[in-house]
Amino acid sequence: MQLLDGKATAKALKEDIAVSVAEIKAAGGRVPHLAAVLVGSDGGSKTYVNNKVVACEEIGFESTLIELSEDASEEELLALVDKLNNDDTIDGFIVQVPLPDQIDEDKVTLAIHPRKDVDGFHPENLGKMILGLPTHISATPNGIVELLKRNNIDTSGKHCVVVGRSNIVGTPMAILMSRNANPGNCTVTVVHSRTANMQEICASADILVVAIGKPEFITADMVKEGAVVIDVGTTRVPDESRPKGFRLTGDVDFEGVKDKCSYITPVPGGVGPMTIASLMQNTLNAINMS
Amino acid sequence: MQLLDGKATAKALKEDIAVSVAEIKAAGGRVPHLAAVLVGSDGGSKTYVNNKVVACEEIGFESTLIELSEDASEEELLALVDKLNNDDTIDGFIVQVPLPDQIDEDKVTLAIHPRKDVDGFHPENLGKMILGLPTHISATPNGIVELLKRNNIDTSGKHCVVVGRSNIVGTPMAILMSRNANPGNCTVTVVHSRTANMQEICASADILVVAIGKPEFITADMVKEGAVVIDVGTTRVPDESRPKGFRLTGDVDFEGVKDKCSYITPVPGGVGPMTIASLMQNTLNAINMS
Numbered sequence: 001m002q003l004l005d006g007k008a009t010a011k012a013l014k015e016d017i018a019v020s021v022a023e024i025k026a027a028g029g030r031v032p033h034l035a036a037v038l039v040g041s042d043g044g045s046k047t048y049v050n051n052k053v054v055a056c057e058e059i060g061f062e063s064t065l066i067e068l069s070e071d072a073s074e075e076e077l078l079a080l081v082d083k084l085n086n087d088d089t090i091d092g093f094i095v096q097v098p099l100p101d102q103i104d105e106d107k108v109t110l111a112i113h114p115r116k117d118v119d120g121f122h123p124e125n126l127g128k129m130i131l132g133l134p135t136h137i138s139a140t141p142n143g144i145v146e147l148l149k150r151n152n153i154d155t156s157g158k159h160c161v162v163v164g165r166s167n168i169v170g171t172p173m174a175i176l177m178s179r180n181a182n183p184g185n186c187t188v189t190v191v192h193s194r195t196a197n198m199q200e201i202c203a204s205a206d207i208l209v210v211a212i213g214k215p216e217f218i219t220a221d222m223v224k225e226g227a228v229v230i231d232v233g234t235t236r237v238p239d240e241s242r243p244k245g246f247r248l249t250g251d252v253d254f255e256g257v258k259d260k261c262s263y264i265t266p267v268p269g270g271v272g273p274m275t276i277a278s279l280m281q282n283t284l285n286a287i288n289m290s
Numbered sequence: 291m292q293l294l295d296g297k298a299t300a301k302a303l304k305e306d307i308a309v310s311v312a313e314i315k316a317a318g319g320r321v322p323h324l325a326a327v328l329v330g331s332d333g334g335s336k337t338y339v340n341n342k343v344v345a346c347e348e349i350g351f352e353s354t355l356i357e358l359s360e361d362a363s364e365e366e367l368l369a370l371v372d373k374l375n376n377d378d379t380i381d382g383f384i385v386q387v388p389l390p391d392q393i394d395e396d397k398v399t400l401a402i403h404p405r406k407d408v409d410g411f412h413p414e415n416l417g418k419m420i421l422g423l424p425t426h427i428s429a430t431p432n433g434i435v436e437l438l439k440r441n442n443i444d445t446s447g448k449h450c451v452v453v454g455r456s457n458i459v460g461t462p463m464a465i466l467m468s469r470n471a472n473p474g475n476c477t478v479t480v481v482h483s484r485t486a487n488m489q490e491i492c493a494s495a496d497i498l499v500v501a502i503g504k505p506e507f508i509t510a511d512m513v514k515e516g517a518v519v520i521d522v523g524t525t526r527v528p529d530e531s532r533p534k535g536f537r538l539t540g541d542v543d544f545e546g547v548k549d550k551c552s553y554i555t556p557v558p559g560g561v562g563p564m565t566i567a568s569l570m571q572n573t574l575n576a577i578n579m580s
Contacts, residue, residue, distance in 0.1 A: 109421070123417025127416035157486050165470075171465060174480070185482075187479065189480075190464070190468045190478050
């Protein structure tokens with residue numbers, strides 16, 4: 001088994017982006033500027049947003065963190081989105097999810113200008129991905145594709161099984177892996193809670209992408225000998241032995257599976273860092289979008 | 291084997307739409323108005339467009355057919371699209387594909403206002419479909435879903451194999467069949483030209499949707515006993531015994547397969563009429579979209 005080291009690959013990708021930023025600076029241009037909006041004080045969301053701000057600093061982006069209180073109204077957030085859409089000094093921004101109950105996430109997604117939607121959640125960006133047009137591709141699926149590419153994982157003609165059908169990971173991942181591109185050209189199967197023979201289908205995968213949010217859902221009997229395993233799950237499981245009182249747990253039983261597969265992403269240090277690097281890539285691309 | 295009679299199901303759907311049109315009229319409202327743009331004189335395209343105009347007449351829609359010559363410029367077509375976008379008397383319009391080589395199809399797709407894009411090809415509409423938001427769903431996949439629904443075909447937990455990964459049929463079909471809806475909730479596999487074990491995967495399908503454009507590609511050995519077979523193919527195969535010199539041929543070897551499956555769509559008279567009825571449904575919906 002070989003680790004698919006997302007941390008190392010993300011570092012390499014961020015170094016490439018830093019080179020582009022340095023070139024922009026040297027040419028007297030304005031460096032990319034990412035804004036992040038955090039509503040409330042959910043621990044996980046705070047960590048994610050902070051990691052994004054740190055990544056901006058590492059590569060030379062400007063960044064702005066905007067915090068709204070837990071009881072911010074939908075109106076207040078939509079007004080902020082409108083302001084950011086019209087702020088020429090900001091190239092891209094994200095609104096960290098999940099949002100508090102009083103705010104309709106779909107409304108917020110639709111309100112963000114597609115050009116500044118560096119998370120790649122806006123329907124216009126999702127649709128352009130289907131059509132193969134230049135666009136912001138959802139950061140997690142895009143990060144996984146980049147991870148496969150930079151680690152020279154051959155995907156053409158392979159059977160890729162995607163576990164989970166969410167709008168932001170499972171569904172776009174399935175589309176990217178099936179399209180005529182490299183990475184891509186996989187035969188793709190999407191499985192989910194209604195799938196009857198989950199074990200059998202997962203065990204037939206050459207490439208298994210798991211994004212179902214159930215800690216250690218994938219056990220050794222569900223993994224084919226030599227498979228490539230990509231674990232998107234990051235659930236905080238209570239663990240009193242840890243300083244923070246929890247440990248981050250993936251959707252794959254890493255210890256049980258690791259000796260069976262050819263490659264596997266660790267949690268943490270796998271898909272997470274690639275998602276952030278991919279967000280930076282989208283922000284860099286945003287400066288040239290119209 | 292039972293025929294999945296697209297002609298009869300489309301008739302029932304169109305009758306439902308006609309009732310809505312009559313209600314609009316009775317209330318003193320304006321009936322839906324569909325415009326169709328035909329560039330050049332390709333025989334197949336002409337037939338499709340004419341069938342759409344006839345369907346409008348049947349159900350009480352207003353319709354307008356606009357014909358441009360084979361050598362129309364991209365600029366000319368884009369100007370027409372702009373005019374139709376801004377014409378308040380037109381609720382929806384289609385530009386029949388394929389277009390002549392001098393015109394970039396993507397540019398035309400992007401130029402059509404999503405609200406008037408009753409073919410459901412615009413990226414915003416594709417993306418809204420992924421998000422499960424109200425939208426114009428691509429007419430062919432939407433028609434197939436309606437065909438399954440009106441014929442009480444159970445899809446939940448079934449294995450649906452989609453043959454072909456096109457933007458307008460295969461990819462949206464796969465998304466619709468996997469989402470949490472009825473019809474839907476299938477385990478979905480997309481296969482295509484790069485798929486290694488095509489025969490084996492197709493033969494594992496409970497529901498087989500074929501949209502690959504290769505006449506009689508699916509033979510009996512690729513179909514499971516009792517499967518539901520949906521044939522999207524309509525290739526004009528030369529046939530001197532026919533008055534028009536060709537016959538419409540599906541992607542499935544109907545004669546070889548028919549005794550093995552539980553349901554099968556004929557060609558013609560299967561998916562084709564459902565696509566047209568679905569286009570009418572989208573046009574009716576367009577009058578209430580903002």
